[in-house]
Amino acid sequence: MARIGYARVSTLDQDLDIQLARLRAEGCGIVRSEKVSGGSRQGRHELATVIEFLRDGDELVVTRLDRxxxxxxxxxxxxxxxxxxxxFVTVLDPHITTRGEMGHxxxxxxxxxxxxxRRFIKERQREGIERAKASGIYKGGKRRLDRERIIKLRDAGKGPAAIAREVGCSRMHVYRVFREGG
Incomplete structure (x- = not known):
């Protein structure tokens, strides 16, 4: 029986250290992590790996349910x-496990x-953006990728997969930059 931890944050600039430390302190021998949105399962390759790895009696541990x-x-x-x-699944905060029916x-x-x-956050964000646009101070979200570097790497002969690894993003992002940048 193994305790396998899974940690996730939504963006590249967020820190996983607190989750990783907590999962290790809880006795997780294996901890997988990723920086990707939790809004859907798309692109959550580490989570897919963890689920594939689980065997009878193992425990998937997360710090919070929203992870x-x-x-x-x-x-x-x-x-x-x-x-x-x-x-089975165990959430540390608040402590819930699916070993029993009450956990479900x-x-x-x-x-x-x-x-x-999540809906409330999106609604507040949308309202804030609309107010900022109305007052003329909205400039759009900040770019998280160095698009010029991606184009330079492409021009230097690197392929999308190699660029994605080097820059630290998905191939999808690389292709999107190619489309935007010509």
């Missing part, structure tokens, strides 16, 4: 996949709260 996902259906589907492998109920409720929180 698994922010959509109730997605979280419940993840829990179902984990259980199909004979494993609590995960469902917390998943709904996380989804509602």
């Amino acid at each position: 698994l996902g922010r959509d109730t259906r997605d979280v419940l589907n993840l829990v179902h996949e984990v259980e199909q492998r004979g494993a 109920v609590m995960l469902t409720v917390l998943g709904m709260v996380a989804q509602m929180e």
